[in-house]
Amino acid sequence: MYVAVKGGERAIAAAHQLLAEERRGDPAVPELSIAQIEQQMSLAVDRVMSEGALYDRDLAALAIKQARGDLVEAIFLIRAYRTTLPRLGYTLPIDTGRMAMRRRISATFKDVPGGQVLGPTFDYTHRLLDFTLAAEGANVSPPQQPSINNPAPIPPMPRVTDILAAEGILAPEVDIDAGDTIADLTREPLAFPADRDARLQALARADEGFLLGLGYSTQRGYGRSHPFAGEIRMGAVSVEIQPEELPFPIDIGEVELTECQMINQFKGTAETPPQFTRGYGLAFCQGERKAMAMALVDRSLRAAELGETADSPAQDAEFVLCHCDNLEASGFVQHLKLPHYVDFQAELGTLRTLRAERREAAE
């Protein structure tokens, strides 16, 4: 138990001053701008937006600067800030089939209709340190990709899973009109058993490292589900809302997203022939590792629904969803360093009594 303490104001203020000084680092080194972080630490920004559960690049970049690059701390700052903003409504469901794609790959079909586009990826790099990036002052600009002047509109691109589902070989994802019953963790806390809508929302803001480890555990045999990356696509999707004062929906801009469609081991019942099952992952911008891990864990959490025995950690919704949020986890772990003097005194007293009793008994 934590008991409130008083005092220490001067020390705390001084500690915060020291923190600000350390954040700035050596004044001889130029200070980072928000725009530099937003542009050149873009994958850190992506992660802070996904796990901070708020899409706003400038805010995420500011949080990273303030948190000295500690992304979990930056996520905390974003979650705290979002509580100060009013909720103005819900968007219409985004249509990832109309994504302006900058990357699209499939591990299941090499000749996927529309083709595979690698886009800006670390895949197939040699992971050798590039010392030209450290050539200070040399100002080496990367070669610009030739720009093609293509006036044609961006065509919608069918998903690999849509093609398989049309054949009936993959379980379909059908829009059942859930109306106002769609779970929203920002309004109602998580309750168990949690439906897939609540689970996906929790996974979308979950810690990438935690989901990555859990997803990995399913591949190593703890709740095996034989996944294939059916399709990963990344690009911009337009966001639409239905405003109160207009009779028609309007477009308010774009978000960049990565969507991962995992195709998993099949099963059939007496009524339905065997078909592949699915896991779904969605993350802001280029959060590809996160989207893949989320898809693996989404699928493993569907164990009960698909009639599988759920005996592994990644299949246990309560275990996964109660521990996947790094804000909650870091808060509870880190509260241990706050003063617990009264609590500890009580334990110390008990222990001293027990030891004294034992000593007396021995004499």
Next chain:
Amino acid sequence: MREAGIKDDEIVRCRDGSPLSPAQAARRRWLAVLARASLAELEAIRGAIEGVIGDHAPPRLLRQPEIGMTMLRGRMGGTGQVFNFSEITMTRCTLQLADGRLGCAYMSGRKKNEARLAALIDALLQDPDHGERLIALAIDPLSAEQAARARQRVDKSAPTKVEFFTLVRGENPA
């Protein structure tokens, strides 16, 4: 032509299920263009419009520019049941011209000045006399530029299109 990822008008429906009227489709289009415009671009559009219609009485703000969030919704597997994915910052503003025309702006991000200007432009574009001319003058060029920008971003990835080959194990047939 689809601009900057905006949905084709044919598949968009009003709240009551009816298709959009030409006037509604036109307004939907310019609102999408304004939502993607920079402050400088919006200033230029206002300048171009006022060059045609001359001075107008200052609008009355019905809703001050307001920053908030909207909950972005996705679909399971891309096509299935709706779920709440994550929030996105959004700014909105509503105003009224002296003749009663209402202008509104909804745009992603925290952009109070942009929202106020976009709401004014939305009201001014609903001009019964000069509407079409104003759209051709102020919206069409920016719309084309936005479409080209979106296209260019996608086209940057075109040289990374990949052809994978599977190799046959063992001896290849002669």
